[in-house]
Ligand SMILES: NC(=O)c1ccc[n+]([C@@H]2O[C@H](COP(=O)([O-])OP(=O)(O)OC[C@H]3O[C@@H](n4cnc5c(N)ncnc54)[C@H](OP(=O)(O)O)[C@@H]3O)[C@@H](O)[C@H]2O)c1
């Protein structure tokens with residue numbers, strides 16, 4: 259077995275010297291290096307911003323979306339959407355483990371079912387066949403293989419959570435974990451894109467941490483999702499609004515907070531142009547957590563400066579310690595939320 | 606006088622409902638609304654990432670850069686570089702003040718010389734003529750007018766700092782102010798792009814706040830700039846490296862910190878693809894402050910996740926309280942640094 263680099267540099271084809279994530283193209287030959295893990299892939303969970311972009315570009319034609327995915331993987335060696343820059347994750351069965359893989363010392367065995375917790379945008383992937391695309395979950399069932407580098411994070415799937423549900427939840431595991439870390443008791447938290455996967459999990463953690471003296475405000479676009487959030491009882495108030503309409507968002511948050519605005523705003527929307535709404539919703543010296551992959555760095559930086567808002571804006575790092583555990587625990591404790599997720603993703 | 610909106614929405618042409626910064630096109634007619642300020646513009650300070658991009662696209666031909674600027678302002682009503690998304694700032698003389706401008710209560714008068722502290726990417730600008738472009742400072746001398754909205758932040762120029770120097774320093778005022786806020790005593794701070802305007806000011810603040818028990822490491826591309834930083838005595842260690850070469854950056858920072866890495870990394874580079882270097886240079890649970898406008902949101906978010914780094918990544922908000930004051934005070938206290946800046950920007 260050839261020796262692999264901890265960060266997977268040995269598979270970078272273009273540009274040389276780059277790491278696998280920023281690289282344009284990586285090597286997806288399925289021959290194992292000494293510290294890698296080979297995975298027999300079952301399901302890809304496409305990142306929401308990416309799936310949304312492909313669906314729009316394909317005018318909703320899922321056969322075309324299939325074509326986009328196959329094309330991207332053929333060209334780049336990974337499912338790294340060239341427009342949104344984002345990926346997603348996968349689940350599969352461990353087929354082989356390199357002799358020097360750190361996973362060996364952690365007890366990983368051939369035949370274990372795992373989810374990768376690093377983005378598809380850096381994961382060598384080979385697709386033999388796309389079996390089907392499930393539109394409502396953005397999950398793609400394939401025959402194929404993938405490689406996990408020595409630095410790659412993964413989670414074994416728990417027995418008490420169905421695998422499709424586990425995959426959906428793990429894809430956005432960073433959001434509830436960061437929300438839990440960032441929310442302080444008594445705070446007012448606004449969640450944009452509250453009805454999506456990451457939004458719902460974040461609402462629950464925000465409410466748990468802000469406590470009875472805090473206030474969690476959910477903003478959602480879709481009227482049926484608004485109703486669903488109300489029924490799940492995980493937000494103090496729910497409003498229907500287009501997150502791109504920054505003045506309308508400002509008005510709603512002003513009214514809901516007596517003009518005080520949010521201490522913390524969590525952006526979980528999957529479409530572009532919602533930076534300004536997040537900024538205006540937040541009080542001076544407050545914080546904005548941009549989990550959305552459709553966030554533009556310059557729009558956020560210059561948007562806040564442009565309105566003279568002294569706020570801290572944080573880039574949604576997909577990884578934080580124990581994030582998989584926190585995501586699973588959220589599902590385990592939030593009974594109503596779990597039922598909703600099970601209905602959507604299967605029991 | 607017509608009534609203007611606090612955030613300048615009344616001048617947004619396209620798309621409707623947007624704020625001036627994210628808007629594609631704004632109205633640069635120089636007729637004053639009741640809460641606006643009209644400025645007789647003297648110098649534009651083009652954002653470094655933007656100037657660099659235009660210079661590269663023009664193969665160094667400054668006449669072509671002139672053309673780009675005139676074209677952008679004609680099309681968008683503002684100097685909002687469509688490629689980098691960034692702007693810059695300006696200085697000029699107050700020509701008129703709307704009767705309901707909040708600046709009146711703050712004592713601003715016609716004839717005062719001010720610098721705008723909001724980005725050119727949202728400032729209505731009309732250029733009659735570009736007199737000259739100064740390459741080494743990215744300053745553009747023009748005949749023209751600009752508008753500042755009621756929400757727009759500005760600073761009166763102090764008597765003891767030359768105006769070209771003041772402009773250069775104010776353009777990047779967010780960086781030293783945020784560095785001062787973020788650096789804790791005894792910390793190890795790495796600054797990428799340390800030899801530029803924002804880099805030098807940030808080095809000084811980092812060293813001041815980290816104190817004798819802290820360590821400030823400057824990374825710079827250019828060998829003469831490396832020497833200059835050493836002479837200015839504002840960093841504990843200086844290394845020459847290409848900030849895009851993430852593995853080399855990692856190696857240098859590892860060696861300089863006995864493998865500990867940085868508590869805080871400040872990215873002040875003006876070229877793309879330096880996210881990974883910033884991430885690798887930073888220790889687990891450390892922080893990265895991305896001041897660079899060439900930062901990609903997805904590259905940062907997915908890059909950190911890809912290598913399993915639990916770090917906080919902050920979007921460089923150009924505004925924070927007292928940032929102009931902190932920037933001027935930096936220049937006033939750092940004697941050697943001041944001489945260097947005066948040599949470059951004029952006394
Ligand atoms: N930082 C990271 O590491 C990371 C990891 C994974 C995902 N993400 C990103 O996080 C975001 C959310 O992901 P997700 O999986 O939770 O997505 P999701 O389940 O598809 O949810 C997206 C939500 O945004 C809502 N939305 C869409 N357009 C809207 C608008 N104009 N106004 C208000 N709400 C709107 C959707 O409402 P509808 O139901 O009406 O469409 C939905 O509730 C995506 O951008 C994704 O790329 C980031």
Ligand SMILES: NC(=O)c1ccc[n+]([C@@H]2O[C@H](COP(=O)([O-])OP(=O)(O)OC[C@H]3O[C@@H](n4cnc5c(N)ncnc54)[C@H](OP(=O)(O)O)[C@@H]3O)[C@@H](O)[C@H]2O)c1
Nearest residue numbers: 653654798800801802803826827848874875897898921923
């Ligand atoms: N967030 C905000 O509000 C805000 C406001 C203003 C500016 N900015 C951004 O902040 C950044 C710095 O601005 P500035 O005015 O300080 O720029 P600057 O004075 O032009 O400095 C840029 C520095 O980056 C260095 N550099 C360029 N390529 C490099 C490479 N490959 N490796 C290492 N260093 C490299 C340059 O070195 P050389 O001397 O060799 O070129 C220079 O020292 C820019 O991206 C700018 O857009 C942000």
